[in-house]
Amino acid sequence: MAAAAPSSRRPWVGGNWKAAATKATIGPVVEALNKSGEGFAAEVVIFPSAMHLESTKEALKVDAKIGVQNIHSAEKLGAFTGELVVPQVQDMGLEWVMVGHSERRHLFGEADAVVAEKARVALAAGLKVVVCVGEKLDEREAGQCRAVVVRQLDAVAAVVPAESWAASIVVAYEPVWAIGTGKVASAEQAQEAHKDIREWLEAKIGAAASAACRIVYGGSVKPGNCTGLGAQPDIDGFLVGGAALKPEFVDIIRGAQA
Numbered sequence: 001m002a003a004a005a006p007s008s009r010r011p012w013v014g015g016n017w018k019a020a021a022t023k024a025t026i027g028p029v030v031e032a033l034n035k036s037g038e039g040f041a042a043e044v045v046i047f048p049s050a051m052h053l054e055s056t057k058e059a060l061k062v063d064a065k066i067g068v069q070n071i072h073s074a075e076k077l078g079a080f081t082g083e084l085v086v087p088q089v090q091d092m093g094l095e096w097v098m099v100g101h102s103e104r105r106h107l108f109g110e111a112d113a114v115v116a117e118k119a120r121v122a123l124a125a126g127l128k129v130v131v132c133v134g135e136k137l138d139e140r141e142a143g144q145c146r147a148v149v150v151r152q153l154d155a156v157a158a159v160v161p162a163e164s165w166a167a168s169i170v171v172a173y174e175p176v177w178a179i180g181t182g183k184v185a186s187a188e189q190a191q192e193a194h195k196d197i198r199e200w201l202e203a204k205i206g207a208a209a210s211a212a213c214r215i216v217y218g219g220s221v222k223p224g225n226c227t228g229l230g231a232q233p234d235i236d237g238f239l240v241g242g243a244a245l246k247p248e249f250v251d252i253i254r255g256a257q258a
């Protein structure tokens with residue numbers, strides 16, 4: 001059963017800039033965020049590329065956190081050319097790590113166990129983690145949506161402490177067919193998947209985790225569709241790609257009020 005009214009969970013909005021940002025595109029977004037001049041009701045986390053972590057952190061003057069889009073699963077600094085490791089995330093004073101984005105899973109071949117190990121290492125170091133899950137179009141058409149998401153979540157649950165789910169994990173449900181395609185899931189489709197995830201949390205982790213864990217939707221979220229999605233009882237915010245690189249990202253953050 002869906003465990004709690006959405007207003008009991010602080011909304012969460014992530015802006016995933018992927019490898020799509022340059023100084024020219026970042027500037028107007030940061031300016032819009034800074035000009036908004038408000039404390040957002042939602043918790044806001046921006047995920048720049050490694051290239052732009054420090055400059056974005058310095059430029060942002062609003063209550064928004066910075067996170068990394070991916071990490072390597074090594075626990076210590078070392079010879080891992082091209083990777084970021086948890087001690088570097090901490091050295092930068094960052095709190096958030098994203099794992100399991102569909103582009104990591106499907107373009108770079110990250111298996112469920114690899115994603116889970118990254119989550120484990122980040123949580124063990126005291127970082128907060130966005131765990132991305134979601135089915136491909138053929139999986140949805142084969143009626144496997146719930147099974148795929150449960151498989152991805154089970155892998156994480158097998159290696160992280162149960163207490164992490166309430167306070168340190170945000171689950172991002174991102175149907176792969178809706179990412180960057182303009183084909184947003186309907187509010188009903190998204191709510192059904194989010195309810196499945198909340199029921200999984202209750203059955204696998206416990207009622208308190210199910211009530212507290214933020215489950216956010218990602219996939220072609222825009223100012224024009226975020227209100228209907230955000231009104232669903234089990235949708236606690238958004239993970240935004242393309243629209244997070246436009247000044248109207250501020251409108252999506254405002255649309256994620258509790």
Ligand SMILES: O=C[C@H](O)COP(=O)(O)O
Nearest residue numbers: 016179180219220241242
């Ligand atoms: O991480 C964000 C998602 O991949 C969604 O991207 P999108 O908003 O461009 O569809």
